[in-house]
Amino acid sequence: MIEAPPPHAIAAMALTIVVFYLFVRNRISIEIVSLMAIAIIAVGLYFYPMPHTQPTDGLVLAFSGFGHYALITICALMVMGRGLVVTGALDPVARFLERVFKINLQLGMLLSLALALVLSMGVNNTPVLVLLIPIFVTLAARGALPASKTLMPLNASSLLGGLSTTIGTSTNILVVSIAVDLGMQPMGVFHFTPIVLAASLIALPYIWLVMPRMLGDNSPDKGVVRRWFVTRLRVPPTSNLNGRHFDEVVDMLPEEFRFEERPNGPFSTGQRLRVSGTHDALEDAIRVLQGQIAPGWVIDAIQREARENGGDIQVVEMVVTSDSRLIDRTLPTSGIADRFGVGVLGIHRPDRPLRFDEPQEVHGDMRIAEGDVLLVMGLSPALATFAQADSLLQLEGAREVPRRSKALLAATIMGASVGLASIGLLPIAIASLGGAILMFLTGCVKFDRVGRALSGQVIVLVAASIVIGRFVLESGAAGWLGQALAMGLQHLPPAGVLAAIMLFVTILTNFASNATAATVGTPIAFAIGAELGLPQEPLILAVLFGCNLCYATPIAYQTNMLIMAEGNYQFGDYVKTGVPLVLLMVVTLSVLLVTTYSM
Known part of the structure; x- marks a missing residue:
């Protein structure tokens, strides 16, 4: 029989429950709830300090999240992700994906899922989804699979990729950081990647073949018509059109682009031909044909002024x-x-x-x-x-307009930062911060636009989550919960213990904040390991995995909300497709953890 928890532990658990409730209710913004939690901890510990502490120690604890290296790392990764987007570094991958989709829908879908998974291993999945969503919406408008049947599987695959590395999501960084603070050895970038990739072999067939069939066609009755612009295509001396006949270039053109007039013979320098197309199609045609749809001197002047003034x-x-x-x-x-x-x-x-x-x-x-x-x-x-x-x-x-001249540079910076962290030459915090600084110094991301790269909601939420986690730990609440859970788990086999912890954290992350679930679940798992005499690393990984199994509700993760409007999804769509995936992943990952760590 365990003793009653101390008063501060009761307060920590009560505050956590209230914060969870307010997050789920969504009546008050996440930022306000997070700041209120920080303020309550600061004021409460100042007037009622924990045993053997001073009032000012409570203030240090309450505001420690804003200076935590995990938050600095998350912000730096956001900046580098922004650099890849604004320079168009990922555009070639997106264009290749669109061409494959035109060959075969199922092959394109499988390649899209694999691509989202791989990209999300090194880049936060939010910019990856931002880049890929317009492609799938466009393909749906052209008669391919409806967006409602593709966006949710794409999101699930990107979340699976984010689960694969310590830098895949901000939650992973948070869990690993808290575990290190608790005394566990640091984990490399690809420390648990083999486990997740093995689980992906089971999850991907469900995401690829089953999930789209469970989703209806939520396309609106009348799609939004994309504007079709008429313009003049100018043929400069450097154009790929020079000396070619129309039949030689027609297969190179986007579908939403057409020549309104064509030359009798081969194309030649100086010609001005009437063409039309959507904005995206015009951009693609210009890139492929090396033509111009505005006077060259105007474009040169605009680009020169942008370089001189640093404008976009x-x-x-x-x-x-x-x-x-x-x-x-x-x-x-x-x-x-x-x-x-x-x-x-x-x-x-x-x-x-x-x-x-x-x-x-x-x-x-x-x-x-x-x-x-x-x-x-x-x-x-x-x-x-x-x-x-x-x-x-x-x-x-x-x-x-993407600053394409810096696309290779942005990709190189991101690759170098991830590479240095992955081989252990630099901690991820230093590597990512250095990469973000290089993004600024090289102009890939402009400092006055850094607000577009950083999410204030994420920053405040992560800071509050770190503080709540520390409060739960230092007040004794984590130890008491660990003892209580251990009493119920002591008769289960190791796989059952891991599955129970993972499922518990998964429920929290789908109905509240995954960052908060991570900060609460990590010290609890650490305490359970000590109580039951089990290795603590697989228990910490069970928490990390559970925090990323956020498939079952739209409020579980920001990309879930991102696809909701584009796919015209209802709450039930997430439950119907997400719950089976969660159960599949919990069972698979639990077995793999037991096998890997010989528990």
Whole structure:
């Protein structure tokens, strides 16, 4: 029979339960709940300090999460992940994936899942999903598998990849950091990768073949029509078109791109041919054909100014209003490039009732009309000036042009940081911090845009989770819970102990914060190991694995929410597909841990 827990332990457990409840209710934002938890610990321990401590010790504990090296590591990895996204370093992989999908849907799906798994092993899975989601939504619009049947399996595979390494998710870093604080030896980047890859051989067939069949077609009745822009393709001396005939290049073109006119003979330098396509298709065609859809001198001037001023080039859509001076003008006669230093990449003319006064073309160039949408490229100040001066309405959804000249550099920095940590030359905290600093110094990520790389919600949540975990540990709550759980687990075989711990943490992570579940579960598992005389490393790994089995609810992880709108998912979709996957992984990983550690 165990004794009653001390008062501070009771307070720690009560605070943890309240925080879990508030996270699940979602009535108050995660940031506010996290800050409230930190404040309660700070004030409570100041006026009612724990035995053998001073009031100021409670303040140190309450705010220790913000200076913890685990949080610094997480922020550095966010910055490096942002560098890969803004430089377009992952774009070639995405384009290759799209080509494979066109060959065979099932093969493309399998390759997509494998790709998401591998990329998420070294990069936080959030930027990976951000990159891949538009590809699957586009493929669904073109008649491939519905997005609702692909996005959830893709998310599950990326979570599986994040489970494979210590840097795959911020939760992994958190668990390993707390375990080291408790006295366990540090784990390398690929310390438990073989175990997870072995489990993946069982999980991937379910994710690939079964999960899509369990999901319905949640596509809306009428899809959103992507704007189709008309423009002129210019053939510069460096273009791949020079000397080729149309039939030689047609297979190189994206599906949503077409020539509205074609030359009688081979393409030649200086030609201006009318083409049309979606924004993405125009970008792909320009890259493949090495052509231009805006005057070369304008693009050069914009890029030169961006290098000199350190600004980001943006592409925005602007609607022509009724009092714009551009109405009835063509692009060559508008003087837009000369006056504002921006380039118009194309014009979209929306469907509208037949009009007898519809503007006619001049020498093959469209006259601009009210309601037309211009696709404009330039720096932010120039775009704002253009919109204001010519009475244009700028639409939401501006896109930054990737700084592709730094893509290889960003990939190299990320690879070097992960490599140095994986072979043990540097701790992950130092390697990732060094990589983030190099991202700043080389311009892959701009310091004034660091707010876009860092998630304030994640930062506050991780800081609060570290503090709650320390409070649970130092108050004696973890030891008391360990004794209580050990009494119930002492008659189970090692595989049963591991499965029980993993399932317990999994339930917490699916209905609350996985970071908080990690900080609470890690010291408990450590205490259970000491109580039952079992090796502590597999028990810690059971906690780490359980924290990543966040498939069963949309609130379990940020990427679960990311795909919810795009896939038009309901809460029941996560439960229906996630619970079987959780049970499959708990059983498989428990057996593999027992086998690996000879328990």
